[in-house]
Amino acid sequence: MRMRLVERAREGDDVAFTDLVDLDGDRCYAIAYRILRDVERAQDAVQQAFLLAWRELPRLRDPERFDVWLHRLLVNACYEELRRYRRWSTRIRSLPVDGPGTPDTTLSVEDRDTLDRAFVRLTPEHRSVFVLHHHAGLPLAEIADVVGVPVGTVKSRLHYATRTLRAAIVADSQVDTVEARLA
Amino acid sequence: MNTPRDPDEILSAWLDEGPARLPDQTRRAIVVALPSVTQRWRLSWVPWRFPLMTNTMRAAAGIAIVAIVGVAGLNFLRPAVGPGSAPSQTPTPTATPEPSPTQMAQPSAIAAPIPSLTETFDSANGYSIGIGASMTVEKTDAPWGLPDAFDAIVSSLYLLRVGSDVIPDGVDVDAWIQTRLTQGTPGNCGAIRAELPEVVIDGHAGKIRDSCGEIEATVVAGGRAYLFTFWMPEVPLANGREIFDAFAATVQLRPEDVLTP
Numbered sequence: 001m002r003m004r005l006v007e008r009a010r011e012g013d014d015v016a017f018t019d020l021v022d023l024d025g026d027r028c029y030a031i032a033y034r035i036l037r038d039v040e041r042a043q044d045a046v047q048q049a050f051l052l053a054w055r056e057l058p059r060l061r062d063p064e065r066f067d068v069w070l071h072r073l074l075v076n077a078c079y080e081e082l083r084r085y086r087r088w089s090t091r092i093r094s095l096p097v098d099g100p101g102t103p104d105t106t107l108s109v110e111d112r113d114t115l116d117r118a119f120v121r122l123t124p125e126h127r128s129v130f131v132l133h134h135h136a137g138l139p140l141a142e143i144a145d146v147v148g149v150p151v152g153t154v155k156s157r158l159h160y161a162t163r164t165l166r167a168a169i170v171a172d173s174q175v176d177t178v179e180a181r182l183a
Numbered sequence: 184m185n186t187p188r189d190p191d192e193i194l195s196a197w198l199d200e201g202p203a204r205l206p207d208q209t210r211r212a213i214v215v216a217l218p219s220v221t222q223r224w225r226l227s228w229v230p231w232r233f234p235l236m237t238n239t240m241r242a243a244a245g246i247a248i249v250a251i252v253g254v255a256g257l258n259f260l261r262p263a264v265g266p267g268s269a270p271s272q273t274p275t276p277t278a279t280p281e282p283s284p285t286q287m288a289q290p291s292a293i294a295a296p297i298p299s300l301t302e303t304f305d306s307a308n309g310y311s312i313g314i315g316a317s318m319t320v321e322k323t324d325a326p327w328g329l330p331d332a333f334d335a336i337v338s339s340l341y342l343l344r345v346g347s348d349v350i351p352d353g354v355d356v357d358a359w360i361q362t363r364l365t366q367g368t369p370g371n372c373g374a375i376r377a378e379l380p381e382v383v384i385d386g387h388a389g390k391i392r393d394s395c396g397e398i399e400a401t402v403v404a405g406g407r408a409y410l411f412t413f414w415m416p417e418v419p420l421a422n423g424r425e426i427f428d429a430f431a432a433t434v435q436l437r438p439e440d441v442l443t444p
Binding site for chain 1: 190191193194195196197198200201202203204205206209210212213214216217218220221222224319320321333335336337342345372373395397411416435
């Protein structure tokens, strides 16, 4: 069914491609938001990735690789957004109009703030590997295919990103403990 | 408020937050833009690649590429609507809250075979180490400290990152390494190096930590600090320490061999 949609879209069937947008749009948006931490930029990245996918789809040799290929376009679109963001924008962060999704009530404001700050200090390459693995659940070999680096580099980046974020939480906890002792 | 203090649990909760449904406006903007984006057709008679290319074929291909680039250059001068301009049509965001499952939960630990380290990797960073035939090595020449400035020894189940750097004269070694562990590379999982258990690698004393899903040893030899981090990215290993020890037993520290820039 899905392969048939890819094949039809590759032959220029925009209805089939629209179905693919319906099938993959949410997943791509969730990934893009988590890499970019900004809803508007995530929407731009998703739009950019899908329109590029539509334009280049006839050149996709193997329809079964559509997912990997689409993820690659999406990650590249996110990189481009981050580059553009760093080049031109001020450090104002755009928040969702109706809040950041469903806030987890077990996550404290301090935790969220700590992780947000630690995450934006990661490079785009570290962010994408972390999100593709821990959010999208892609195996490391597939991530290597998506981002175009050896598996070892993916592991190394994932290790670095995970440690950075864990360390931020641990450091924050230690500050909390010290403050509690002093209070 | 009941706040979880397990770092992985907090990371999972944080990653779960955020919109998960593509706004309808964005979806519509993509669909509406499709007719204005021309698909790039692949000529059906052109194979994906020639199985064997002779010099004549290479020359012909080169001429063809020059011709195509010329035509493309002319086309480029004409105004066109493409995906580069399309994303500016993105409407006002209306994120739909919907959590999505994250993959932070770790599966059960397994015991991996102790590797047969029959080959030797000689690093530019002043050490050598045994590696398995099926392992790959990604080398670095940079001193320990930058995100990717480590040699990475990679197997299907684990990763061993090794880095080294010169300890500046006159510093407190424990404090200097601690700073490198918490700044040059992130964190030390809350551990204070001076309080960690001892380890000996190639006859040189050091400290070892086994926590947060990784085993990390720091050793000093000849005025140089070495960092060995053993990590199991996908499946935790019940015998991770044994495997780390197997690697450590093959290490030869040769700080005198490092070429100074």
